[in-house]
Structure formats: structure tokens, C-alpha cells
Amino acid sequence: METIKETAPKPSKVEALKKASDYLKTQVIEGLETPGSHLSEDAASILKFHGSYQQDDRDLRGRNKKEGKEKAFGFMVRVRMPGGLMSAAQYLACDELARTLGDGTLRITTRQEFQFYGVLKDNLKTLIAALNHALLSTLAACGDVERNVLCCPAPVQDPVRDAVRADALAWASHCAPRSSAYWDIWLDGEKIESLPPAGPPRIATPGDDPVEPLYGKTYLPRKFKTAFALPEDNCTDVHANDLGFLGVVEQGQLVGYNVLAGGGLGTTPSAQKTFPYLGVPIVYVERDDVLTVGEAILKVFRDFGNRSDRKRARLKYIIHDWGVAAFRDKVEEYLGRPLEDPRPVEVHEVDDHLGWREQGDGKLYLGLPVENGRVKDDGPMRLMSGLRAFFAKYQTRGRLTCQQKILLADLEPEWRPEIEAWMREYGIAGVDQVSTVRRWSMACPALPTCGLAVTESERALPAILDQLDAELAALRLADERLTVRMTGCPNGCARPYNSDIGLVGRAAHINPDGTPGPGKYTIFLGGRTLGDRLNTKFLDYVPYDQVVPRLVPVLRRFKAERPPGETFGDFCDRIGIESLGGSDGDGDA
Numbered sequence: 393m394e395t396i397k398e399t400a401p402k403p404s405k406v407e408a409l410k411k412a413s414d415y416l417k418t419q420v421i422e423g424l425e426t427p428g429s430h431l432s433e434d435a436a437s438i439l440k441f442h443g444s445y446q447q448d449d450r451d452l453r454g455r456n457k458k459e460g461k462e463k464a465f466g467f468m469v470r471v472r473m474p475g476g477l478m479s480a481a482q483y484l485a486c487d488e489l490a491r492t493l494g495d496g497t498l499r500i501t502t503r504q505e506f507q508f509y510g511v512l513k514d515n516l517k518t519l520i521a522a523l524n525h526a527l528l529s530t531l532a533a534c535g536d537v538e539r540n541v542l543c544c545p546a547p548v549q550d551p552v553r554d555a556v557r558a559d560a561l562a563w564a565s566h567c568a569p570r571s572s573a574y575w576d577i578w579l580d581g582e583k584i585e586s587l588p589p590a591g592p593p594r595i596a597t598p599g600d601d602p603v604e605p606l607y608g609k610t611y612l613p614r615k616f617k618t619a620f621a622l623p624e625d626n627c628t629d630v631h632a633n634d635l636g637f638l639g640v641v642e643q644g645q646l647v648g649y650n651v652l653a654g655g656g657l658g659t660t661p662s663a664q665k666t667f668p669y670l671g672v673p674i675v676y677v678e679r680d681d682v683l684t685v686g687e688a689i690l691k692v693f694r695d696f697g698n699r700s701d702r703k704r705a706r707l708k709y710i711i712h713d714w715g716v717a718a719f720r721d722k723v724e725e726y727l728g729r730p731l732e733d734p735r736p737v738e739v740h741e742v743d744d745h746l747g748w749r750e751q752g753d754g755k756l757y758l759g760l761p762v763e764n765g766r767v768k769d770d771g772p773m774r775l776m777s778g779l780r781a782f783f784a785k786y787q788t789r790g791r792l793t794c795q796q797k798i799l800l801a802d803l804e805p806e807w808r809p810e811i812e813a814w815m816r817e818y819g820i821a822g823v824d825q826v827s828t829v830r831r832w833s834m835a836c837p838a839l840p841t842c843g844l845a846v847t848e849s850e851r852a853l854p855a856i857l858d859q860l861d862a863e864l865a866a867l868r869l870a871d872e873r874l875t876v877r878m879t880g881c882p883n884g885c886a887r888p889y890n891s892d893i894g895l896v897g898r899a900a901h902i903n904p905d906g907t908p909g910p911g912k913y914t915i916f917l918g919g920r921t922l923g924d925r926l927n928t929k930f931l932d933y934v935p936y937d938q939v940v941p942r943l944v945p946v947l948r949r950f951k952a953e954r955p956p957g958e959t960f961g962d963f964c965d966r967i968g969i970e971s972l973g974g975s976d977g978d979g980d981a
């Protein structure tokens with residue numbers, strides 16, 4: 393009888409590209425040296441590891457095609473900023489580059505970074521080199537590596553938050569790629585360290601590589617995201633990350649962390665094998681073990697993640713398929729020792745850090761709302777010009793939040809009147825001038841720049857919030873804290889799947905002039921601001937102009953039926969989607 397041999401699945405095209413890149417170098421160098429406005433698909437795939445995505449202006453696609461022109465190519469460049477930390481000089485450098493080499497705006501991401509848009513290919517090297525000379529970097533801001541590491545940005549001076557920040561920055565340094573390709577390409581070999589140099593690996597495993605000991609020659613199967621949080625302040629949405637460190641505090645001191653693993657919100661509706669997933673507690677570790685245990689988890693992902701099907705290549709699928717116990721066993725095998733069970737600690741609050749706050753050292757900080765993270769001048773609201781004037785005058789630190797907001801740190805109390813006058817001068821709204829639902833909302837960029845967007849998000853959410861504001865006010869629910877998060881596709885970049893109300897782009901709409909417009913959306917209900925529960929599909933294929941009308945009956949029931957203190961997300965979760973009139977059809981309940 394002939395023996396049938398099992399063959400391993402063929403690696404994806406991206407895996408072959410990574411292997412042929414000579415540690416992320418070859419295709420990018422060739423692409424930059426080739427004349428033209430854009431890179432090849434292969435070169436653009438490797439460019440992501442250097443912090444940049446090739447894009448085109450989708451508002452112009454139809455017109456350009458009709459006129460026989462090529463796409464209006466440009467590049468998005470993402471700045472790696474662990475914990476959202478920056479100096480005044482670094483902010484001013486980003487401002488200058490956005491105005492001279494970008495589209496004149498900066499965008500705060502949901503991972504505490506800035507993004508530039510509309511950068512031309514010939515300007516990429518100039519911009520990236522300038523960022524590095526400002527002691528910032530774009531290295532590993534994108535690609536199949538550890539992405540920007542999150543921690544609470546609030547400049548509160550206390551031992552616990554100082555320790556969390558120190559651990560987050562240590563992990564970010566430890567996980568930075570170690571190939572020289574980045575500096576060879578963008579800085580002609582000059583190595584500028586924006587983080588402390590990475591130390592040696594903590595554990596030795598067969599998949600290690602002389603050049604990239606943590607990642608190997610083909611890096612990780614997919615992106616890998618890490619967040620640090622505290623139980624009383626989950627402002628980093630720790631459950632939505634591949635790796636999460638939830639602080640354990642005893643007698644006012646940070647003693648260790650519950651380690652969570654497997655969070656990831658991207659999904660493909662047509663592929664049932666994909667789904668959003670929240671990180672689950674795996675073990676407890678003391679502070680001294682953060683790098684060692686984190687490295688073991690990363691290397692298990694490196695060695696066992698799916699390298700043939702990128703739709704199913706995130707860490708969450710290993711944990712879902714193996715189970716938590718088997719995954720923990722493998723981590724302990726890599727470490728060569730057992731680990732402690734998680735402590736009975738869970739998230740129980742979240743803070744967006746907006747408004748005037750005490751720092752704890754006699755100074756203040758000010759958290760400013762920024763609609764969908766877009767820093768720009770728009771009529772009387774001149775946020776771009778205003779922040780430039782602020783940092784040039786006061787020279788204090790800034791911080792970016794995971795809710796796409798900005799914090800101005802180290803403010804002397806006597807400056808408050810003149811800072812409030814500055815806000816009025818530039819039309820910058822304080823948190824008391826923004827509705828509660830707007831305060832807690834987020835949207836991804838989507839059209840016209842994102843190539844994956846099905847429909848609108850950033851440009852569509854403000855009008856939806858206008859309608860929602862009016863309905864909430866009529867129901868006397870204007871002060872109700874609830875998260876509304878919108879994305880232009882199912883990939884979940886604005887974390888819609890664990891929010892009170894998630895709006896996910898489902899179908900496109902093309903205007904009569906050929907430009908895209910808001911299309912249809914899936915409405916999800918039943919998550920909550922704490923970020924520790926997934927929501928559930930309520931209605932599918934809902935036209936843009938019907939989103940708020942479909943939500944109004946649910947809000948009315950919430951107003952009439954909730955017990956005292958129950959949140960909107962908890963109400964929807966308790967009542968159930970079917971009882972609320974949900975369906976999987978075309979939006980008709």
C-alpha cells in the first residue's frame with residue numbers, strides 16, 4: 393500500500409518576498425532607484441517594514457482613468473512613537489514635514505503615532521531622514537513585526553505610571569528589528585537610535601537568526617501589537633492587542649503584570665475562518681520577566697503562525713485553535729520553566745485624559761479633543777497652526793493617546809488663562825465644548841487614501857455624530873458615555889468590534905460624478921468603553937443615511953428600560969440582539 397505523504401502548505405507570496413529581501417533591503421533599494429511616481433507591488437510590500445504604505449488618491453481614480461492618466465500616487469508615512477511620547481522639537485519637526493513634504497495635515501492614529509499623507513516617492517528619503525535626525529523613527533511602524541508599543545500617555549508623576557512607561561519603552565527597544573537595512577537605505581548607513589539599543593535575546597530557540605535573532609529571516613507571520621495598561625485605566629485597549637501587560641499593583645508599587653495574549657480585531661466577513669478576538673489572560677509575571685516572557689510569546693508566534701494564509705496568520709488563531717492551556721505549555725517549553733497563573737485582576741475603568749488635569753508635580757496637563765485624530769486648519773478651527781504656535785512658544789512635551797487625542801504636558805498653573813486665550817484665538821475646542829458621544833468616537837482614515845477601504849469613515853462620521861447628538865439630546869441621554877467607532881472596511885483599525893456602537897463599512901457607493909461616497913455599513917452593538925467585551929452584529933448593509941434612524945429605537949428602549957447605572961453597551965448585551973430587532977439581512981429589522 394502506497395504511503396501518502398503530507399506536505400506543508402505553500403508559503404504565501406509575501407513570505408517569499410521577505411526571504412528574498414536580504415533583511416528588508418533589496419526590493420526597496422531597487423524601487424527607489426527606478427524612475428517613476430511609484431514602486432512595484434513587491435517593493436511596496438517590503439516598504440511597509442520601513443513605516444510606509446504606497447497609496448493613491450481614490451477620489452481621482454475615476455477621472456484619471458477616463459483621461460488616460462496614471463493613478464495619483466502618494467505615500468503614507470507612519471512615525472514610531474512608543475507611548476505617544478514627543479518633545480516640542482519633535483512635534484515642530486513633524487509639523488514642518490507635513491506642510492512641506494505631505495498634504496499639510498498630521499493624523500493621530502489609534503496607536504499613538506503620527507501619520508503623514510501625500511508624500512511623493514522622491515521625497516520619501518528626505519522625510520524619513522529628517523524624522524530620524526529629530527530622534528524619531530518609522531522603523532517597524534508597519535509590517536510583520538512588533539508595531540508601536542502602547543502605554544498610558546498621561547504625564548502623571550507617580551511610581552506606578554513611571555514604572556509602566558519604563559517597561560513599555562524597554563519592550564519597544566528589545567523588539568526593534570536589528571538589520572542595518574533601515575539605516576543603509578534612509579540614512580546612508582548612519583545609525584541614529586531613537587530608542588536605547590536592543591539588548592541580546594533573553595532565550596535561545598531554533599528559529600533564531602544571526603542578523604534578526606527575534607524575528608528570523610522572514611520576520612513574523614503577520615503584524616504583532618503590544619499594549620501596557622492598568623486596571624483602573626485601560627486607555628490603551630489592552631484586550632485588543634496580540635500581547636498585553638495588565639499591571640498588578642501592591643501597596644502603591646507595580647510588582648508585575650497579568651500577561652494577555654491573542655487580541656486582534658481584523659476580520660473578513662466572507663471568510664468564516666476569520667473573526668475578531670480579545671486577548672485572554674495567560675500567566676502572571678514579575679517586572680523582571682517582561683522581556684523574557686514577551687520574547688517567548690513572540691517567538692512561539694514566529695515559529696507556529698500561519699505563513700500560507702495571511703488572513704489567518706495572527707496570534708489569535710493559534711490561541712483559538714490550540715486552546716489557552718496548550719499555548720501556555722508551549723511558551724513554558726520555550727522558557728524552560730513553569731509560569732504563575734494570572735492574578736485576579738481585570739480592567740475596571742478607562743480614562744481619555746481630556747481637559748485640565750494635575751500632573752502630580754505641581755504642574756498641569758491639558759488633553760485636547762481632535763476629531764478623528766486629524767490635525768489640520770479648517771476654517772475657523774486652526775488646530776495645525778495653533779499647535780505649531782503653542783509648541784514654538786512653550787517648548788513643553790506632548791503626548792498622543794490611543795483615542796486619537798493630544799495631551800499638552802508640563803504646564804505651569806499660571807499659564808492657564810493665556811492658554812485658554814490661545815485656544816479661543818485658534819478656534820480650538822476644549823473638552824467642555826465637545827459632546828460626550830463625539831468625545832468617545834473614533835474613525836479610521838478610509839477614503840480617499842486607504843487602499844483597503846470599502847467606503848467612507850473619517851469623512852462620514854462627523855455627520856452621523858451630528859444626527860446622533862440631536863437624538864441623544866432629545867432623549868436626555870447627551871451625557872451618556874458610549875463609544876462610537878467607525879471603519880471603512882472590516883479590518884478594524886479604529887477598534888469597532890469592542891465598542892458600544894461599531895459601524896463597519898460593508899458596501900461602496902459611487903456618486904454621479906464618479907467619486908466615492910458613503911455606502912452601506914454593518915452596525916454592531918453591545919461592546920463597552922472598558923474594551924473587554926466584543927459586540928455583536930445588529931444590522932447588515934445599512935445605508936449611510938439610515939444608520940442613526942436604525943439606532944434610535946434601540947436608544948429609546950435603553951432610555952425606558954435600563955436599570956439605574958447600566959451603560960448602553962451593557963444594556964444591549966443583556967437584552968440581546970434579537971430582542972432589539974437585529975437581523976442579518978439588508979438592514980430591515
